Amino acid sequence: MQSLTKNVGNSIAIPCDIDTTDIRIKRVLINRPNGRLGNLLLITPLIQEVTEVFPDCKIDVFVKGNLAPILFKNYSNVNQIIPLPGKPFKQLIKYISTWVKLKKNKYDLVINVIPTSSSGRLSTKIARSPYKIFGELPETFQDNYCDCEHIAKHPVYSFREYLDTIGLSYNKNSIKPLDLKLQENEIEEGKQLLKSLVKNDKKTICLFTYATGEKCHSKTWWREMYVTLQTHFPDFNIIEVLPKENVSQIDFKATTFYSCDLREIGALINSTTVFIGADSGMMHLASAVHTPTLGLFSVTNQKMYEPYNKKSIAKNTNTCNIEDCIKAVKAILDTN
Numbered sequence: 001m002q003s004l005t006k007n008v009g010n011s012i013a014i015p016c017d018i019d020t021t022d023i024r025i026k027r028v029l030i031n032r033p034n035g036r037l038g039n040l041l042l043i044t045p046l047i048q049e050v051t052e053v054f055p056d057c058k059i060d061v062f063v064k065g066n067l068a069p070i071l072f073k074n075y076s077n078v079n080q081i082i083p084l085p086g087k088p089f090k091q092l093i094k095y096i097s098t099w100v101k102l103k104k105n106k107y108d109l110v111i112n113v114i115p116t117s118s119s120g121r122l123s124t125k126i127a128r129s130p131y132k133i134f135g136e137l138p139e140t141f142q143d144n145y146c147d148c149e150h151i152a153k154h155p156v157y158s159f160r161e162y163l164d165t166i167g168l169s170y171n172k173n174s175i176k177p178l179d180l181k182l183q184e185n186e187i188e189e190g191k192q193l194l195k196s197l198v199k200n201d202k203k204t205i206c207l208f209t210y211a212t213g214e215k216c217h218s219k220t221w222w223r224e225m226y227v228t229l230q231t232h233f234p235d236f237n238i239i240e241v242l243p244k245e246n247v248s249q250i251d252f253k254a255t256t257f258y259s260c261d262l263r264e265i266g267a268l269i270n271s272t273t274v275f276i277g278a279d280s281g282m283m284h285l286a287s288a289v290h291t292p293t294l295g296l297f298s299v300t301n302q303k304m305y306e307p308y309n310k311k312s313i314a315k316n317t318n319t320c321n322i323e324d325c326i327k328a329v330k331a332i333l334d335t336n
Contacts, residue, residue, distance in 0.1 A: 023131075023168060025054045025108045027079075031123045032113040035044035035065025035086055035283030037262065038305075041178050041288045042152040043113055044071075045308075048176045049156045050111070051077045053163070062102060062123055062291075070262055102127055109133070113155045133162045149303045152178060177309040178288035180266050190267025197255055198241060204237040205229060205329070206291070208267055208277030209249035215278050215298045217317065222249035225276075225322050232326050239272070241265060241282065274332050276325075279305050287312060292332045294325065311335050 028050055032043050040054060058079035063067055065086040072078045084098050085091035112124040115135030124132050135158050142148055148157045156175045158309050163170040209222045224236035242258040259265050266289040269275055278296040286293045292311035298318055306314035313328045
């Protein structure tokens with residue numbers, strides 16, 4: 001599919017019959033037809049960017065699955081979530097009707113988040129809009145922006161580049177971090193939830209020991225990591241957030257928390273001092289609630305997926321040991 005769609009659309013195409021001096025952007029479509037937690041959270045910097053540049057615009061988001069309404073519920077500019085069913089062949093009529101709905105709407109600007117996404121390029125192509133961003137950046141762009149490979153930052157840079165090309169002013173500030181936009185009552189509930197778990201006022205280290213496939217570190221690695229954390233941080237609580245699979249790579253030795261409510265999980269993590277976990281949706285959730293994060297990488301591209309928020313650090317466990325990870329945790333704590 002990537003081979004078939006790689007030439008669909010042109011990121012720098014400007015309609016020849018449109019006066020670029022009189023552009024009004026009121027309706028925007030952001031295309032990220034993916035349903036994974038991390039991939040959806042990674043578009044929050046783009047949503048914030050579009051909102052800042054066009055504060056009066058309404059944003060529709062084309063996604064997959066049912067997580068987006070939960071994650072974007074406090075984004076006032078997000079007008080409509082257009083979801084593809086998670087299992088299209090079991091819901092074929094709904095799948096087709098969603099694409100038809102996408103075609104019926106009219107937008108002032110359409111943004112494809114991931115340039116290599118086949119369905120992202122196709123949805124951008126068929127959407128009705130005079131201005132479309134398919135997501136590529138010039139090959140020389142990386143010479144000026146060494147972080148443009150990051151999957152949360154790339155679409156923002158592409159958006160800025162496109163605005164510059166069509167003669168619109170664009171944001172030149174630092175790209176905003178991931179943001180779940182927790183409300184004050186959610187943050188307070190997270191504090192109370194954590195206190196009910198640890199039953200003291202000590203600072204807390206939060207672990208997430210699970211990850212999908214080869215991203216998941218072994219039980220042997222995590223057991224050693226857990227014991228070493230206990231040795232180096234005796235005055236800290238250590239809790240483990242469990243995945244929906246309800247498994248633990250440290251065999252449930254730490255105080256555990258299980259929930260299917262992502263905002264509740266986020267609020268709990270927000271109340272902890274540091275989060276440690278492998279590249280996963282939960283790692284990006286920790287970033288999105290502004291908790292300093294140690295992201296552990298072993299197979300995925302660190303430059304593309306490292307935790308993006310203040311005071312966070314990524315470590316490749318193929319080239320560093322557990323003591324190096326402990327030093328990274330200490331570096332995070334020293335800056336708090």
